[in-house]
Amino acid sequence: MRDRLHRRSTTRRNFIGAVGAVGFAALAGCLDRGSSTEGDPSAGPPxxxxSLPEEYTTEELNDAILSGGPGQDGIPSIDDPQFTSSDDPPANLAPGDPVFGVELNGEAKAYPQYNxxxxxxxxxxxxxxxVAVTYCPLTGTTQGFYRGESEFGVSGRLINSNLVMFDRGTETWWPQILAQGIRGPLEGTSLEEFQVIWxxxxxxRKQYPDTVVLTEDTGHxxxxGDDPYGGYNPRSGYYDNENTLFRPLATDxxxxPKAVVVGARNADGAMAVPKSTLRERGVVDGTMSDVPYVTVYDETLDTGHVYHNPDKKTVEYNDGDLTVDGAESAPDExxxxxxxxxxxxxxxxxxxYPSTVVHE
Known part of the structure; x- marks a missing residue:
């Protein structure tokens, strides 16, 4: 059953009060590159x-904007992050806790979810x-964006339960998942993304022993270590029930509802692979607009990697090992x-992305 919806059912304020995890006041205190903004913060991010799928007009997206409770910067971004070595991690960080991993140009960093x-x-x-490493707890999405000389902040608004960021140079609003400007001087443009691994x-730490990890020295x-929405280790609260705080733009x-999928979108459309299926099978093939794609499981990091496979090369998974036309290959290479x-x-x-193609 599929249905399009455009109105919220509750608020983050009501939810946090109901679960009693912490007081809302504590939370509220809390491709080739295009245009360059190097040296000019007022120009906004690069x-x-x-070409990304556009299932809603800008007007429809603006009409769907909701207040999440706190105002602009009411949830404060981390603008001077401090890190420690993997040998001396924060005391609250347990081995099984989620982190958002980034590796760029040979440098690896981890950002704990509880932070x-x-x-x-x-x-x-x-x-x-x-860069900006971003996380929306209500949609379980972590994404990375190049920011140039600008900074991103939390607007306090949501669309489809998803974080709406703003850049402090132009105050353009950017829904995280869409990565496109919907209000402000950069409306209609797209951000450049990079890979973040959940x-x-x-x-x-095993895969990147030289990684550093974000500490709790945030200036706030x-x-x-106490998640206002519940917990992931073990899973509880908001993350462990089927209820959403706000009605989605469309339902299926x-x-x-909170099953994890590996999603990808480009000029061919939008696709999703259930992560449980990917774990079970190791390799999932499918098409978007008749173009072949393959998603492979990375057992080391418990993540998925999506590839364009126009020549229909044979990708196989056997006991954690991947081959492409018979030749061994690392899942991320x-x-x-x-x-x-x-x-x-x-x-x-x-x-x-209600037109998304599911690969199973």
């Missing part, structure tokens, strides 16, 4: 020429690149064109 749940945006420099601290007083009941994909809750992905 944008890129790209970013209070901030949602970390403005940082990784591998010499000025994994666990234990897995990331928060109860780090093929999967549990297949001899195919890589597509950016990321984990998302099904209801959120489908809400933005």
């Amino acid at each position: 944008t890129v020429e790209r 970013l749940v209070w901030h949602e945006v970390a403005n940082d420099v990784v591998g010499g690149e000025s 994994t666990t601290w234990e897995r990331w 007083l928060r109860n780090y 009941d093929r999967f549990y 297949l001899p195919l064109e890589r597509e950016l994909g990321f984990d998302a809750m099904w209801f959120a992905w489908y809400g933005y």
Whole structure:
């Protein structure tokens, strides 16, 4: 059953009060590159020429904007992140806790979920690149964006339960999943993204022993280690029930609303692979607009990688090992064109991309 919806059912304020995790006041305190903004923060972040599925008009998206409770910057971004070595991680960080891993130009960093749940945006420099690592707890999405000389902040608004960011140079509003400007001087343009991996601290540290990890020295007083929405280790609260705080833009009941899918979108359309299926099978083939794609499972990091496979090369998975036309290959280094994909809750992905093609 599929249905398009455009109105919220509750608020983050009501939810946090109901679960009693913490007081809302504590939370509220909390491609080729296109145009360049190097040296000019007022110009906003760099944008890129790209073609993404557009299932709603800008007017429809603006009509769907809701207040999440706190105002602009009421949830404060981390603008001066501090890190420690993998040998001396924060005391609250357990091996099985989720982290958002980034590797750029040979530098690896980990951002604990229990930290970013209070901030949602970390403005940082990784591998010499000025970037923003972003996380929306209500949609289970973590994405990375190049920011140039600008900074991103939390607008306090939501669309489809998803974080709406703003850049402090132009105050353009950017829904995280869409990565496109919907209000402000850069309306209609797209941000340049980079890969962020949702994994666990234990897995990331094993794969990148020289990684550093974000500390709790953020300049803000928060109860780090206590998630206002529930928990992932073990899963509880908001993350462990089928209820959403706000009605999605569109609904589809093929999967549990918060089932995790690996989503990708480009000029060919939008696709989703249930992560449970990917774990089970190792390789999932499919098409978008009759163009072949393949998604492979990375057992080391418990993540998926999406590839464009126009020549229909044979990709096989056997006991954690991958081969392409019989030749062994690392899951993140297949001899195919890589597509950016990321984990998302099904209801959120489908809400933005109701024409999405499911590969199973």
